[in-house]
Structure formats: structure tokens, C-alpha cells
Amino acid sequence: MQAFTPLEAGDPERVGPYRIVGRLGSGGMGRVYLARSPGGRATAVKVVHEELAEDAAFRRRFGREVAAARRVTGPFTAPVVDADPDADLPWLATAHVPGLPLGKAVAAHGAWPERSVRALGAGLAEALEAIHGIQMVHRDLKPSNVLLAVDGPRVIDFGISVAAGDTKLTHTGAVVGSPGYLPPEQLVGQEVGPAGDVFALGALLAYTATGSGPFGGGPAYSVNYRVVHEDPDLEGLPDGLADVVARCLAKDPLGRPRVPELIEELGRWEGADGTRGTFTRATWLPAPVVADVTALRAAPLPEEAATATADADLPTVTVASPTAVATARLGAPPAGPSFAARLRRAARQRRTAVLAAAGTLVVLAVVAGLLLPRAFSGTSGRGNGAESTGTPTAAAKELAVREQWSSDTDVWRPVVADGKVVGDQDGVLKAVDAGSGKPVWTYDDPSASSFEGVSDGVVVASSRENGTIQGIALDSGKQVWSVPAKAHTVPGTTWALYMRVIVADGTVYVNTMYHLPEESERYGTYAVSALDTATGRLKWTRPVEWTLSDALAVADGVVYGGVRERDGTYFHALDADTGDQLWRYHASASRHYAGEVTAITVSDGTVYFGDSRSVLHAVDARRGTKLWTYEPDVQTAEEWIEPLMVTDGVVYGGTGDATSDYGTGDVHAVAADSGKPLWTEHTEREPELHGLLDGSVLFSTKAGTLHAADTRTGASPAETRLSSGDPDAAVVGDRVYFDGGDGRLHAGRISLTDG
Structure with a gap:
């Protein structure tokens, strides 16, 4: 298993001082690359989409949020190590975590046992304490923003969604964030504080413990409506978790527990080997997830940037004329859809797909205007x-x-x-x-x-x-x-x-x-x-x-x-x-x-x-x-x-x-x-x-x-x-x-x- 996919034609060779060597994923904010620092250290570099880069308000907010994010320290966050908000395409670099996204782990292996959910919650609560400690709110805590490593979870993208939420591209009523994890106050346009992250943490724990979100699935507006107006479905939660999750999901932000209380309450967990409250081993994770995380950790990183040129495993096909032969990775890939388009599509009947940060090879097969098989x-x-x-x-x-x-x-x-x-x-x-x-x-x-x-x-x-x-x-x-x-x-x-x-x-x-x-x-x-x-x-x-x-x-x-x-x-x-x-x-x-x-x-x-x-x-x-x-x-x-x-x-x-x-x-x-x-x-x-x-x-x-x-x-x-x-x-x-x-x-x- 590897946590990256090969580069494609059109991907940058360098971003700032960082040499780009692979793709990690993509989302509404930008594309994430695996990179090496000048000294050879593995780094994750996020490059902002062009549509956002053209918005002056976004650039100003992005610069402020990145400056604040660089002050976040803690064992359960991926620290920001470098950034350039003034670049043609703004970017930031964080320490690379060779971890499995939580959403992918639950989708592949199902619900977790109570001890693993408690351990996850304790680590995430400590990460939120570090983020809130510098007067920052994450505002987009969700399974894809949690990476699982042998020594504990890591929270990524803290504070950056705030910059996206302040751009003119979202002033027409779009809500930045993921249905089911956004707190009620955010959905009705009220101020969102640290209690909003506590709500998201409760939803995330319910999802991990049961395999489904506490407000069901379906179109985004249906899920959001249930978040605002209906009680969460906590059926299937272990008795030891039901109470704390219910309190985190209170409609009133004042009724939710504070983060230090959650650290104290969730920190009393025990690993599979009997160790209490320690992430020094991978025993905090379910065994099938340990195997995936260990494989990711052991996977070698690419030494050189390799663009997606012809591969032996891709078929050659005849195009345009009987003598014209090409392979499936020639030509530059087209640009992605606009940020506003992605936001609107997220509100449609089903979610917009997000590229996984680990797993399958993703290749755009376009040859001289011809889509190839x-x-x-x-x-x-x-x-x-x-x-x-x-x-x-x-x-x-x-x-x-x-x-x-x-x-x-x-x-x-x-x-x-x-x-x-x-x-x-x-x-x-x-x-x-x-x-x-x-x-x-x-x-x-x-x-x-x-x-x-x-x-x-x-x-x-x-x-x-x-x-x-x-x-x-x-x-x-x-x-x-x-x-x-x-x-x-x-x-x-x-x-x-x-x-x-x-x-x-x-x-x-x-x-x-x-x-x-x-x-x-x-x-x-x-x-x-x-x-x-x-x-x-x-x-x-x-x-x-x-x-x-x-x-x-x-x-x-x-x-x-x-x-x-x-x-x-x-x-x-x-x-x-x-x-x-x-x-x-x-x-x-x-x-x-x-x-x-x-x-x-x-x-x-x-x-x-x-x-x-x-x-x-x-x-x-x-x-x-x-x-x-x-x-x-x-x-x-x-x-x-x-x-x-x-x-x-x-x-x-x-x-x-x-x-x-x-x-x-x-x-x-x-x-x-x-x-x-x-x-x-x-x-x-x-x-x-x-x-x-x-x-x-x-x-x-x-x-x-x-x-x-x-x-x-x-x-x-x-x-x-x-x-x-x-x-x-x-x-x-x-x-x-x-x-x-x-x-x-x-x-x-x-x-x-x-x-």
C-alpha cells in the first residue's frame, strides 16, 4: 500500500523550495502533493486552486490563518512548516504524516471497538485543545481531516477552511464544510466557536463507533436539516460512549462539554495489550487498521518526480488513423472545475467525490482530445x-x-x-x-x-x-x-x-x-x-x-x-x-x-x-x-x-x-x-x-x-x-x-x- 499516486503531466515540479514527487489527494481548497524539502524531508504541500487564488479577500484571510496555524503545536496535529500566501498560487507545507484517513479506514473495515474510539477521541480532543489554545477554530473536523498513525491520530487542515468560508465565492449562501459534522449554529449562520468543533468531534466518534453518521445519509440539505431540527440517532453506540457523544451533539453550544473535560473523560482508555492511555504502540487501533497503517508507513517514498508518461501496464490503442498509436497518459490533464462549481455540486442529491489520500492509482486518460479505454x-x-x-x-x-x-x-x-x-x-x-x-x-x-x-x-x-x-x-x-x-x-x-x-x-x-x-x-x-x-x-x-x-x-x-x-x-x-x-x-x-x-x-x-x-x-x-x-x-x-x-x-x-x-x-x-x-x-x-x-x-x-x-x-x-x-x-x-x-x-x- 502507498499513500500517494504518481504525478501527471501538468503537475508542478517544484512549489517554492519543495521538490514535488507524488500526489496525495485533492479537495475543495486545492491539490495536495507529496514533496521533499531541500534537506530531503517528506512534506505535504497544499496548492490552492486558481479560483480561490484570484480572490483578494481569500488571500488576506489565508495569510492570517496560516500565520496562526504555524503557532499550533502538539503531538496530534500535523504542524505547518512553511507557506507562501503571496505566491501566484498560494501554498502551505505541513509535516508529512504517512497515515490512513479515518473515513477510508472505517469504510474498509467497519465500526471500531469502544477502546479504539475512546483513544481516538482523546487524541483528537488534545489536538483541538492545541488549536483552540491560539484562539483558532478548526470548523471542518471530519473523517478525511483525521489521519491515523501508529502513534496516534493527526488532525490536518485546521483553520484553513475559515479562509475559504470568507471568500466571495461562498457569499451566496453556500456552507463550507461536510454535512453531518457541521454544528447547528454554523448551518443557521450564527457565530461558530470551539463548541462547534466539539459537535464535530461527537459526530465523528459516533461515525467511528457505528459505521454511520448520527444524522443519517442522503442529500446534503436533508442531513443538514436533521442536524438543526432532529435528535441524533445514537443506536448502536456502546453504553460507555453514548452519554459523552450525546452531550457533544447538544443543539445548544453552551450545553456541550469543554475540550479539557473531554480529554479527562476520554483519556481513561486501555489498549489491546493492556497499556493505559498511551499511543506508544499501534495497539490503540483495531487490528485490520493496524495492518493498513503499518503498510503505509513501510511503503517507500518516490525518490524522483515522475510524470505520468507511458506505462507498460496501459494498453496502446489506435487513434485518429490506423497508424496513429498512443498510450493512455500522453497529454496534459485538463484543469479541474471551479471552486464555486464544487461547492454547488456538494449541495446536490449526492456528495461530490473526494480523491483519497491513500490507495488506488488515479490517472486521467486523455489523448489528443480522445478519451481512451x-x-x-x-x-x-x-x-x-x-x-x-x-x-x-x-x-x-x-x-x-x-x-x-x-x-x-x-x-x-x-x-x-x-x-x-x-x-x-x-x-x-x-x-x-x-x-x-x-x-x-x-x-x-x-x-x-x-x-x-x-x-x-x-x-x-x-x-x-x-x-x-x-x-x-x-x-x-x-x-x-x-x-x-x-x-x-x-x-x-x-x-x-x-x-x-x-x-x-x-x-x-x-x-x-x-x-x-x-x-x-x-x-x-x-x-x-x-x-x-x-x-x-x-x-x-x-x-x-x-x-x-x-x-x-x-x-x-x-x-x-x-x-x-x-x-x-x-x-x-x-x-x-x-x-x-x-x-x-x-x-x-x-x-x-x-x-x-x-x-x-x-x-x-x-x-x-x-x-x-x-x-x-x-x-x-x-x-x-x-x-x-x-x-x-x-x-x-x-x-x-x-x-x-x-x-x-x-x-x-x-x-x-x-x-x-x-x-x-x-x-x-x-x-x-x-x-x-x-x-x-x-x-x-x-x-x-x-x-x-x-x-x-x-x-x-x-x-x-x-x-x-x-x-x-x-x-x-x-x-x-x-x-x-x-x-x-x-x-x-x-x-x-x-x-x-x-x-x-x-x-x-x-x-x-x-x-
Whole structure:
């Protein structure tokens, strides 16, 4: 195991006096490199993204925060050793910690025993004491900012997120930080002090002890809402930890324990060898994590900077003409998306992928404007013992994407309709020609900031600010109608947010949350509403007393969705024409957190839905009676991810860990009539399914890859790289449209051939 990946063409050879020798990772602030100091010492150098570097306010705050961070000392922090806030691209250097990110450790090996969680908490509390001691607040304590070493944890990036939060790029309402770890006061715009870090520490301990966050998973706004308004789910926490975690997660900052109290309370831990409160050995860690950390520590560091040139293990492919041959690492990689783009994407239905600081090789395969294939053979297997077995046909498949065009007009969540690719970017709706990539129209009304879907020649968009829903003509980009939120707002309430908007069969269906008057005992109420796509006219509204799920689907004149009530999660069916309830199915029971419905599809009289507790349900679509349930054998709680697909008697779906920055995932094939698992294929990041092609299931992951797994076995999937991050792909037949990680929308033709 190694903690770095090779350099790529375009990476710097030096930053200040530091010689760059490898990549450690990337995030919203910048790219992190492994470097050697002039004296040869291993160092981690973070180079700020260009978008932030152009902001004068950021530079000033960055300089102040770096100066303060250099004063932080302590055994559980990675000290800042050098910085240049005035460089063309500001940078800072910290001591290199050959450690495993906490999120990656939990994702790989599951929940920790109590003694290890206590030891982790004691070390992190001591790190916070050092940070708070110089009047600094971390503000972004999360699993990816904790590195695990044999002699204790290390906190990184302290204070730097404050600089990012002060830039003009985040003044439009974006919240800097990670859902589930941000304290309530930060989410509602109040001042954040040391108690905010205590809240994050409590959430982090709960995650480590149970494998899931105390406020569940799902879209960022859903998690943030639960942080502000709902009690944490502490089910599964050992008795010895439940009380201290609950106090750390108090809504009122004044009700949380002080850091010295936590050091005293958590410091009374005992290692696996019986030693008390000492990090001199790796016995504070779970045994499987010790093995990974030890391997990282033993891995040799690169001696020379090596750019990502041709490698023997990469296939050569013919490009442009029969005589033109190139390898997959020629050419400079494209620049990453803007910082503002990353912030917005983080607020979408699923998290933006973050590159891991340890583990797999990440290579952007772009050759002279052509996206090149990289086939590989792999094994699957974590699904109830139903391990897939490869066949010569499956192993021989090679996947390639041959680029057709790229466009300066980039869009997210692209949808292809009537020869156009439609989506939004930074609150602006856009359409490009699907055949050429040329811009067709731009709709820049700021009150239509979120693209929701297309139906019957009308593009539907909603506003996160005031709830307005608009219909825009697909052919011209002109407004057809506009409906304010008050048109469907339940009497006596005010509009709060749209949890989900879908367009189907000439109707816009919305799951909405509304604020109740301040004197009410409950904080909010919900409703499902239907609007006519052609006119925007309200058809019906059905109030829902309890919490609606984000997932929503319409098929055969029925609206399907989930409701989380006091005694568990219910799945309901409503008449699409009237909103009348047809039936109600009790999906799961829990006094605390019963999960939420996260993905729905309907096929041949059966509705299939997955939830955030890893369970896939099959229910008779006419009567609402249970047919079967399937729960994958996974190490951590994973939620089912849209879309689910049913083809030839098989349900295909993806699951992923929504609580981890390094969330891995799985693709599953389940018999549609019985729920019997057919195969499971593990993926390096959360998967998103796109359809079937030539006997293979196509899916992409947030690591930037497109995969094709054999529909019969799931074994030996071929892959090709589309992007340096989440490709946000849309597949129609053998065409794929995606974000190439360079701020451009790309279109390519997919081919699957025998190797």
C-alpha cells in the first residue's frame, strides 16, 4: 500500500523550495502533493486552486490563518512548516504524516471497538485543545481531516477552511464544510466557536463507533436539516460512549462539554495489550487498521518526480488513423472545475467525490482530445455469498469511449431530450445540441436556479430561494409559465424547501417541506403536490404530517414515495390524478431512525424501492403487499442509489456509504421474482447505473470512471476513465454525455468489444 499516486503531466515540479514527487489527494481548497524539502524531508504541500487564488479577500484571510496555524503545536496535529500566501498560487507545507484517513479506514473495515474510539477521541480532543489554545477554530473536523498513525491520530487542515468560508465565492449562501459534522449554529449562520468543533468531534466518534453518521445519509440539505431540527440517532453506540457523544451533539453550544473535560473523560482508555492511555504502540487501533497503517508507513517514498508518461501496464490503442498509436497518459490533464462549481455540486442529491489520500492509482486518460479505454479484470463478491464467477466472454470485454465532441458549455445532471442536452450550471439553465455540442439557448433567470427535468417539450426548473417553479420551452429556451410556491403552500404555513421535484406524464410532482408558525410544537410539515406541466396550474395537494423522503416516482397513474413516521418508515401510493391514497406499506420499524426511501422503480406490476438502511423491497403495485426484501451483506450501512433498473427479470441497483468522504459502493443484481442475490460487484466509489449495452451493465462512479459489468455474472468489468472527478454522466444508447473535469461537457460513443 502507498499513500500517494504518481504525478501527471501538468503537475508542478517544484512549489517554492519543495521538490514535488507524488500526489496525495485533492479537495475543495486545492491539490495536495507529496514533496521533499531541500534537506530531503517528506512534506505535504497544499496548492490552492486558481479560483480561490484570484480572490483578494481569500488571500488576506489565508495569510492570517496560516500565520496562526504555524503557532499550533502538539503531538496530534500535523504542524505547518512553511507557506507562501503571496505566491501566484498560494501554498502551505505541513509535516508529512504517512497515515490512513479515518473515513477510508472505517469504510474498509467497519465500526471500531469502544477502546479504539475512546483513544481516538482523546487524541483528537488534545489536538483541538492545541488549536483552540491560539484562539483558532478548526470548523471542518471530519473523517478525511483525521489521519491515523501508529502513534496516534493527526488532525490536518485546521483553520484553513475559515479562509475559504470568507471568500466571495461562498457569499451566496453556500456552507463550507461536510454535512453531518457541521454544528447547528454554523448551518443557521450564527457565530461558530470551539463548541462547534466539539459537535464535530461527537459526530465523528459516533461515525467511528457505528459505521454511520448520527444524522443519517442522503442529500446534503436533508442531513443538514436533521442536524438543526432532529435528535441524533445514537443506536448502536456502546453504553460507555453514548452519554459523552450525546452531550457533544447538544443543539445548544453552551450545553456541550469543554475540550479539557473531554480529554479527562476520554483519556481513561486501555489498549489491546493492556497499556493505559498511551499511543506508544499501534495497539490503540483495531487490528485490520493496524495492518493498513503499518503498510503505509513501510511503503517507500518516490525518490524522483515522475510524470505520468507511458506505462507498460496501459494498453496502446489506435487513434485518429490506423497508424496513429498512443498510450493512455500522453497529454496534459485538463484543469479541474471551479471552486464555486464544487461547492454547488456538494449541495446536490449526492456528495461530490473526494480523491483519497491513500490507495488506488488515479490517472486521467486523455489523448489528443480522445478519451481512451483501459480494460481490466476484477473479481466481485460481497453479496450474501453469491460471488460472481468470470467467464471467457466477460473477461474478454474491452470498453472504449471515442469522443465525438466537447463543448465550452458545461452542464450538470445532463438530460438528453429532443436532440438537446439540457442541464444547469451555477444557477443558469443551458441547452446544447446533442449532435454537435453547439449552444442552443441559455436561460439565466436567477429565480430558476435548479434544473429538475423535461416533459412534453417543457424544461422544468425550481428556485431554492423562493420556491418558484418555472416551465421553459425546450426548443427556444423561453419561459412558458411560472408558479410561485404560495400556489401550493399549505394554509397556515410558509414554504421552506423542495425535497424532490420530478416531471412525468405532463405533470410536475413536488415533495415540499413547509415551516409552521413559531408557536407550533412541531418544526415543520410536508405535502405532495401536482402541477400541470403545460400551464403550471395546481392539480392537487396532499398534506403529509410526517417527514417525506426525497425519493419520488410516478408510473401507471400512481405516485410512489416514502414517509418517515414516529414508528418507522412507510411507503405510500397515491392516485396521480387526485392525490388520494391508494395503499400504505410499513417498510421498517424503529423508535429512533428507521431510514428513508432513497430509490424507486416500477416494473410489471411490482414496485421496487431501496432505503438508507441497505434494504431493497419488492411490493405488489396494486395492493401494497410485501413480495420480498433483500439486504446485501455489506460491512457498513449503505443506501440504495437512484436509478434502480429492471430488465429481463433482474433488478440492478447500486448502493453506497453516504456517510464517508471516501464512500465506496456496490452494484447488485437480484432476481426480480424472488429477491435472490445473483451477484455483487464492489466499486471504488458510489456507483450510478446508466443502462444495459451489449450484455453489460453500464455504470459510472465518482472516481471518474465508466464501467461495463457482464449482466450474467458481474465479473471482470471493463472500465475507462471519463473525468478526474464525478463525471455526472448521462447515457442514451451507446452515447455518453459527461463532465470531463475540465469545465467542459463531452460527448462520446461507447463501444464494447471482445479483447
